[in-house]
Amino acid sequence: MTLETSTVVPDLSGLHLGAGEAAGDRITGVRTSLAFLPLGNPISDAKVFTGRQKPLTEIAFVFAEITTESGLSGLGWAYSKRAGGPGMYAHAREVAPGLLGEDPSDISRLWTKLVWAGASVGRSGLATQAIAAFDVALWDLKGRRAGLPLAKLIGVHRDTVAAYNTSGGFLSMPIEAVVENAQRSVANGIGGIKLKVGQPDRKADLARVAAVREAVGDEFTLMVDANQQWNRQDGLRMGRALEPFGLEWIEEPLDAYDAQGHAQLAAALDTPIATGEMLTSVAEHAELLRLRSVDYLQPDAPRVGGITPFLKLLALAEHAGVSLAPHFAMEIHVHLSAAYPHTAWVEHFEWLEPLWNERLELRDGRMVVPARPGLGLSLSDQARAWTVETTTAGTLSVN
Structure with missing residues (x-):
């Protein structure tokens, strides 16, 4: 069963948002999900043989789906092996509301905004891996808007x-x-x-x-x-x-x-x-x-x-x-x-x-290299079935 929560935020359309105002599009919804992909057989590399890690049996994924008021959408993800996936998801869902009302074209500025939102736990490691899902989704969205592969x-x-x-x-x-x-x-x-x-x-x-x-x-x-x-x-x-x-x-x-x-x-x-x-x-x-x-x-x-x-x-x-x-x-x-x-x-x-x-x-x-716009990917029903928790900020316009 997937646990789903949502975040209600105020309408930001009337606020001054700085550098992104000219383009006219705004992020209206962000869905962040945690899923676990099981592997058919446990996998071992040298770290297992030397006793430093356990065999790999599953991979955790943090998916980000971003939609805008013009109807565009983007898909991104980050991942973790063996440990850390739930922590990445917790950090991602905490900073996700900061994207609402922003212009999705301002990717570098938004990356900086997100990384500083969690700077007290660092600007590398788990904190930046968590926001990678949003960054990838924004680039995917930009490619889809342009009708070009990334x-x-x-x-x-x-x-x-x-x-x-x-x-x-x-x-x-x-x-x-x-x-x-x-x-x-x-x-x-x-x-x-x-x-x-x-x-x-x-x-x-x-x-x-x-x-x-x-x-x-x-x-x-x-x-x-x-x-x-x-x-x-x-x-x-x-x-x-x-x-x-x-x-x-x-x-x-x-x-x-x-x-x-x-x-x-x-x-x-x-x-x-x-x-x-x-x-x-x-x-x-x-x-x-x-x-x-x-x-x-x-x-x-x-x-x-x-x-x-x-x-x-x-x-x-x-x-x-x-x-x-x-x-x-x-x-x-x-x-x-x-x-x-x-x-x-x-x-x-x-x-x-x-x-x-x-x-x-x-x-x-x-x-x-795929010819489809953006990254050229969409989540399968199986990925949805492996999802264990979802949080939505704002209003999402994708299924």
Whole structure:
């Protein structure tokens, strides 16, 4: 059963609202929802094998649906794995009424308004992840108003983006299943495959990589992800041991906050270094770029606070000349990677497909940028069924 609440607010149409007055449209309703997507089987990466986390069994989503007096609507979301979803939802529903009466075009100003509304609990982390749902919804709305996909609204450099798959390479799967999944992914047209490593037994890691490399061939794109489980010494040893496999990158070899250590590995190894997915602010990513800690920057739009801060990261990354491989949320990141001028990838996860009525297309190892306006997505009946709580501020004009 879904618990639904509502917030009644005064009519703001007659108030002076500053910079947004000229456009004439106003936000009239915001619906914020909490849903839990169950996974078919528990998922484990190196953090589970080292005892730092429990297996992943579900993903929490905070959905935001925004409507305006002109009849426009936008859909956005944020997410959390293992813990934090209810906290994100609580923060989001608390600040949501601040959007009512505002011009939806003033996205940067509204992001600043929302982040300062909750500044006493911080301007990164859970607080900014919660408002990411609203920021994404506003960008979706803006694309729908313009009749353009988000990528075209920003300005694309490509209509398809190289795509790699992660969901078939988790450590909870026996090596035989990983090899089978890799071969199936290649047959289905994926452009690359990422394997989880970082087990206490380093030889087991190398054996998994060797088995998949043999199965897919020397020319196929292969990556590995240690999920922050090596120290600097082990990271260097494993990086050198992995060099013969011709990897596209080694992801998160060290603690996510060890920018200096990643810089040392990037300088010492031929294999590119990738990291950034666990960071929750522009400033943290900027430090990676300043120290030249990455060859592939991996920001996550919902984790850094939405599309607005992500676009700032695109500018910084372009200036630094690094490649881009955003984490998770392919439905958002296919648009953002298409708008990046340098080498860019998108991470393919079929886990989220039940949430949407639409599907993303893979073609010749690449993900096709949807032609539908905005993000080109609508919530499925299944997503509604997985929703456990909903709060509405103002008057919503969508179903």
